[in-house]
Amino acid sequence: MGPAYSMPVANNYLYVSKGLxxxxxxxxxxxxxxxHLSENYIRxxxxxxLEFSVIILLAILLLLVLVSxxxxxxxxxxxxxxxxxxxxxxxxxxxxxxxxxxxLKYFYLSTLSxxxxxxxILLMYVMIGDVTYYxxxxxxxxxxxxxxxxxxxxxxxxxxxxxxxxxSAFPGHLWAVExxxxxxxxxxxxxxxxxKVAIFITFLRLLNTGLLDFSSI
Amino acid sequence: MAPTGTDIFLLFLPEITLAxxxxxxxxxxxxxxxxxxxxxxxxxxx
Numbered sequence: 001m002g003p004a005y006s007m008p009v010a011n012n013y014l015y016v017s018k019g020l021x022x023x024x025x026x027x028x029x030x031x032x033x034x035x036h037l038s039e040n041y042i043r044x045x046x047x048x049x050l051e052f053s054v055i056i057l058l059a060i061l062l063l064l065v066l067v068s069x070x071x072x073x074x075x076x077x078x079x080x081x082x083x084x085x086x087x088x089x090x091x092x093x094x095x096x097x098x099x100x101x102x103x104l105k106y107f108y109l110s111t112l113s114x115x116x117x118x119x120x121i122l123l124m125y126v127m128i129g130d131v132t133y134y135x136x137x138x139x140x141x142x143x144x145x146x147x148x149x150x151x152x153x154x155x156x157x158x159x160x161x162x163x164x165x166x167x168s169a170f171p172g173h174l175w176a177v178e179x180x181x182x183x184x185x186x187x188x189x190x191x192x193x194x195x196k197v198a199i200f201i202t203f204l205r206l207l208n209t210g211l212l213d214f215s216s217i
Numbered sequence: 218m219a220p221t222g223t224d225i226f227l228l229f230l231p232e233i234t235l236a237x238x239x240x241x242x243x244x245x246x247x248x249x250x251x252x253x254x255x256x257x258x259x260x261x262x263x
Binding site: 005016018021024025027028029032050053054057060061064 | 220224227228229230231232234235238239242245246249
């Protein structure tokens with residue numbers, strides 16, 4: 001690739017850069033590899049043969065939006081949309097009791113974490129007035145008065161907690177194991193590799209906006 | 218220096234890969250429909 005072009009696109013909602021392209025390419029290639037591996041599983045399930053591929057491809061699209069997102073609301077929408085796809089994928093074999101249990105547990109876990117992230121975004125929007133990464137980075141580099149700082153700290157806490165749940169880190173790791181246990185194998189592979197990588201990259205980009213960098217502290 | 222067509226192609230390579238996969242899937246769906254559904258419909262009509 002020639003010179004690195006890093007620029008916001010789509011009215012500042014998305015961001016493209018060389019590093020993000022490599023990350024997205026990794027997500028797409030691993031997802032397609034998982035799709036290829038799941039061929040036997042799909043053939044065993046005589047019903048809903050094509051839906052599996054369609055839902056996985058839709059989930060990949062939402063992961064790409066998630067990685068490129070330059071706005072917290074877009075991050076939330078793509079995370080929520082991606083989770084909707086995963087509920088269906090985990091419950092793909094509806095006759096299996098373990099699958100049903102895993103799907104319900106993931107539904108609770110995912111809804112809780114989405115709610116936490118949304119509440120954090122709401123607090124941040126109330127304080128800053130915009131949830132674009134660029135605005136957050138600019139705001140965090142200025143002097144913030146103590147009252148605003150306390151609300152922003154709460155917002156950051158909620159967003160981080162929500163992302164920890166999404167990453168199956170500390171508070172969510174107990175449920176995550178049970179969800180993996182009940183999921184079909186290809187779905188679990190998709191859940192562990194491309195999805196977690198995309199969420200982790202989003203998490204790193206979010207931290208890079210200066211979320212933890214209060215100049216007043 | 219303004220980005221060239223190759224640069225833009227490489228920047229959006231993941232999205233292009235996904236678009237190709239979706240097109241391939243649509244072609245597979247069309248093939249399956251042509252192979253399986255058409256005879257059933259004909260059988261019902263007969």
